[in-house]
Amino acid sequence: MIADKMLDKIDEMQNPCVVGLDPVIEKVPKHLLKGDSFEDVADAFRKFNFAIIDSVADIIPIVKPQIAFYEKYGVPGLKAFKDIVDYAHSKGMIVIEDGKRNDIATTAQAYADGHLGVVQTELGKRPSLNVDLLTVNGYLGSDGLTPFASVCKEFGKGVFILVKTSNPSSGELQDRLIDITPEEESKLVSDGIPIKDHKTTVYNLMAIQVNKYAEQDIGKRGYSSIGAVVGATYPSQAEELRKIMPKSIFLVPGYGAQGGKSKDLVNCFNKDGYGAVVNSSREIIYAYQKTDDPLKFAEASRAAAQAMIKDIRGALKESGKYPANWKD
């Protein structure tokens, strides 16, 4: 199951860093572009990402392609996405698809089957996009989450459900105070979350929901395949969320380009030094822009990844949340 696999890979690499593969044509080195068709763009994305994967596969455990940047170019774009997923797998990396998919019932099932599980053909079932984990939006309620959770359990895959996102306006809905049931209140009180007037935030309510699913799919290493998205930009919220969802792995966006600092995001980790994976996209993949050599973009990405690893490991060590079996 993926939570165990992810933790093993994190131990192998001795860091919980994720490189976000978010290609945009304006920033991809010009020498990779051979023409102006969608196929040419997709081909440039393929070369760009393959080279970055090659440059970090021995030091980074996980990549996170954001599918929006690929499906934007239609069929050729999705083909590049799939090739990049397969290439990362061939290099032993774990692949999180950032797709924020959501729907209900048979439609949620279709997303779960297509992205994580297997799809029906006339002669039987086989995998399709076959990523390891997928980000999911829970606005529609449990009708939208149960099909994903079932597929995760059956195929050893995982999801990260949006709880508290890293963007400035995430609070417009997510930070609002909302009436809760006595059952929810007692869960929060037992987690040590202060409650006033029988209310909590929307993100805490979503966390309670995530935790219910998480508890039903826990691996040998004590973590669940049902995780949560919790932004690096909101450290105090992360501290509460860590308590509400003790078994969930957090996917932490917002580090680097979005302003989240390593000292802030340690709140996303448990005391054992696990429980979160930290993503950086632009600061890694476009690191070459700060050099004078676009031909060596992959080397620049590797150097940026090394700097991130050092920063995150340092912050974990300083906070006392450093895994016991990692080297100093």
Added chain:
Amino acid sequence: MIADKMLDKIDEMQNPCVVGLDPVIEKVPKHLLKGDSFEDVADAFRKFNFAIIDSVADIIPIVKPQIAFYEKYGVPGLKAFKDIVDYAHSKGMIVIEDGKRNDIATTAQAYADGHLGVVQTELGKRPSLNVDLLTVNGYLGSDGLTPFASVCKEFGKGVFILVKTSNPSSGELQDRLIDITPEEESKLVSDGIPIKDHKTTVYNLMAIQVNKYAEQDIGKRGYSSIGAVVGATYPSQAEELRKIMPKSIFLVPGYGAQGGKSKDLVNCFNKDGYGAVVNSSREIIYAYQKTDDPLKFAEASRAAAQAMIKDIRGALKESGKYPANWKD
């Protein structure tokens, strides 16, 4: 702009019905399947949908392909999706993509550009998936909605933002009572919504947000390109939402197979007889299953579409919400 175009098309057809194109291999007539590759499945989906489009294009204004069922089959699936969008356009139909896309900032921009607007290539910008309207999930706040609204305005396209969805568990989050600001309270009070203890539901709060965007993009016919998803299964909620978002067109799922009745969904319409489009998927496209002739699936779909049109037009007439310029 799409709200005007959609209303003109609705007038031309004298009904606001949407046929949902949600193909699943288990239900597509067997004679369309030529093999078991993903290409074969995609080809069956293409033939199935083309035939249904042919059979209803002179009576139905709008189709709504659900992209989950296509992208499930990866690259061949997305190719079929794109071909179906283009084919529906060639027959003069309006195309709503049900994709429930959502993200923030440049990523939301990538979705908006790829699905609704234009994408950058080396020599310039051109359309990619090029649907007319897209469903969008607003959990992430205005960082996730503004890029879509901007693209809609620039390219004359539209979105339907999830407000109150049709599924049984939609209330788990959407019906919760949430604290609101004095400004929000005064908006709701002036809309005639009863407020107690400075709280409203999450769906009403989302509706206030939708309305803000809607007011900034209103066409000649008085409706906005920024619409809302409001389930046919929740008539009393629809009545309130109609007041909060007077200029938004509602995409109404849940009619037919999900149990929503025509007399319930008239609450989604304004007094002028406009303001909503009503979707039915399974009851139309799989109507042949109630006959003994899978070869005539398209004819069965046409008959089911005619029955739906009659039902919806009848309910509008009975409720007094019948457009003044429609025939009896």
